[in-house]
Amino acid sequence: MNLRKLIRNNPILYNIRVIQLRGIRRLQNCHPRVRFARLRNDDALAYPVKRHQSLLRRKLGDTDPQLQENKIVNLQLSTAKIDGLLIRPGETFSFWQAIGRTTARKGYVEGLLLSHGEVGTGVGGGLCQLANLLFWMAMHSPLDVVERHHHSFDAFPDERRVLPFGSGASVFYNYIDLRFVNRTDATFQLHTWLTDEHLKGAILCDEDLPLAYHLEERNHRFSQADGTYYRSNEIWRKTVDKRTGNTVNEERLIQNHAEVKYPITLSDL
Numbered sequence: 001m002n003l004r005k006l007i008r009n010n011p012i013l014y015n016i017r018v019i020q021l022r023g024i025r026r027l028q029n030c031h032p033r034v035r036f037a038r039l040r041n042d043d044a045l046a047y048p049v050k051r052h053q054s055l056l057r058r059k060l061g062d063t064d065p066q067l068q069e070n071k072i073v074n075l076q077l078s079t080a081k082i083d084g085l086l087i088r089p090g091e092t093f094s095f096w097q098a099i100g101r102t103t104a105r106k107g108y109v110e111g112l113l114l115s116h117g118e119v120g121t122g123v124g125g126g127l128c129q130l131a132n133l134l135f136w137m138a139m140h141s142p143l144d145v146v147e148r149h150h151h152s153f154d155a156f157p158d159e160r161r162v163l164p165f166g167s168g169a170s171v172f173y174n175y176i177d178l179r180f181v182n183r184t185d186a187t188f189q190l191h192t193w194l195t196d197e198h199l200k201g202a203i204l205c206d207e208d209l210p211l212a213y214h215l216e217e218r219n220h221r222f223s224q225a226d227g228t229y230y231r232s233n234e235i236w237r238k239t240v241d242k243r244t245g246n247t248v249n250e251e252r253l254i255q256n257h258a259e260v261k262y263p264i265t266l267s268d269l
Contacts, residue, residue, distance in 0.1 A: 021175040022174055022175055024175065025174050025175040025177075026174070029094075029097070034092055035090055035091050035092060036091065036092055036093075036094055036097045037085055037086060037088070037091040037092065037097075037098070038085075038097075039085070039086045039088070040084040040085050040086065041084050041189065044189065044191065045187065045188075045204035046204070046205075046206065047205045047206070047207060047208045047209070048202060048204055048205075049140065049141045049188070049202075049203040049204060049205050049209065050140035050141055050202065050203045050213075051137075051200075051201070051202045052133055052136055052200075052201055052202075053133075053198040053199065053201070054129060054132070054133055054162060054163075054198065054199050055162075055197060055198060055199075056068070056071075056075070056194070056197060056199055058161075059159045060112070060156045063112060063119065067110070067112045067125070067126070068112075068126075070109045070111045070125070070126065071111040071112060071125065071126025072126075072194065073108070073109050074102065074108050074109065074111050074124055074125065074126050074127055075126065075127070075130055075199055076194055077106065077108060078099045078102070078127055078130055079130065079192035079193055079194060079199070081100065082098050082099065082130075082134075082190050083190070083191055083192050083193060084191065085098060085189065086188070086189050087143065087182045087189070087190070088182065088187045089182055089184060089185055089187065090181075090182065090183075091181070091182050092179055092181045092182075093134075093178075093179060093180050093181075093182075093190070094177055094178075094179050095131055095134070095171050095177050095178040095179070096173055096174040096177050099127070101173050101174070102123060102124025102127065103124070104123050108124040109123065110122065110125060111124065111125025111126035111127075112125045112126050113125040114151050114153075114155055114170070119155055119261075124173075127171060128168060128169065128170055128171060129199055130192065130199065131168070131169040131170070132163065132169055133192070133199060133201045134178060134190070134192075134201065135148055135167070135168065135169040135178055136163055136168075136215075137201055137203045138203070139167075139213065139215060139237060139253060140203075140213045140215065141188065141203050141205075141213065142184050142209065142211065142213075143180040143181065143182055143188060143203075144181045144182075144183050145178075145179070145180045146179050146180060146181050147177050147179035148178055148179075149170045149171070149176050149177075149178075150168065150169065150170055150254075150256070151168065151170050151258065152258060152259070153258050153259045153260070154166075154231045154258050154260045154262075155261050155262070156261075156262060157262050164220075164233060164235055165217075165220070165256065166231075166233055166235065166254055166256030166258065167215075167235055186205050186206055187206045188204065188205050188206075189204040189205070189206075190203060191203075209242075210241065210242055210243065211239050211240065211241060211242060211248070212240045212242050213237055213238070213239055214238045214240060215235055215236065215237050215238075215253070216235070216236055216238070217233050217234070217235055217236075218233065219233055219234050220232070220233040221233070222260065222264055224264075228259060229259070229260040229264045230257060230259055230260060231257075231260050232255075232257045233256050234252055234254065234255050235252070235253050235254040236250065236251065236252050236253065237250070237251055
């Protein structure tokens with residue numbers, strides 16, 4: 001048994017390791033070269049960069065539907081922390097610096113968590129949906145994603161899923177973070193809010209950007225090895241000159257290969 005698996009399977013060692021990693025991240029956050037985005041403005045910037053929405057409720061295997069209602073409570077609290085946040089030149093957006101620790105004292109409740117290849121619950125669960133939305137929008141902008149973690153497994157089938165498999169972001173306070181840096185001369189702004197059915201978001205800018213960004217999935221497939229099913233794909237981004245319509249750059253952003261945790265039919269292979 002390797003050290004990582006030993007720590008994962010021993011609750012005492014696991015909790016000690018979490019405390020250690022959180023302490024390390026707190027020290028790293030004090031680095032003088034890192035300037036976190038903290039200023040919020042209720043007035044929307046003039047130019048939209050990317051908008052997106054995702055369903056608040058969809059069937060997730062045989063999980064308790066109440067967990068999705070709890071998730072909505074958690075999203076209401078966390079989106080309020082991010083809505084209106086400005087990312088000025090040289091600043092870094094950090095998911096956890098913006099939201100803070102999600103505790104019951106702050107009103108967070110039990111929600112769905114995906115960790116170590118398993119589906120579980122925890123206070124503040126469900127915030128990966130917000131991280132997914134922010135990451136997807138950031139990839140459609142010139143903001144530079146410098147930290148993003150992904151789930152090592154595919155937990156649920158594509159029941160009303162909108163985004164390509166593997167385009168999400170995993171978060172766990174505070175050392176598994178989502179971060180992007182503004183290396184441009186423009187100022188960006190995040191807006192996040194909930195309707196009755198959707199989590200919604202937008203990235204705005206204080207100037208009309210000359211480039212647009214388009215993402216597409218390529219080489220999607222299921223495979224089998226030693227009795228285990230896997231899912232693979234690639235996510236590519238095209239950068240387009242908005243004035244001419246010409247592609248100025250094309251790059252592969254993500255290459256996914258993950259274990260599938262739900263039944264696969266022959267037609268999927």
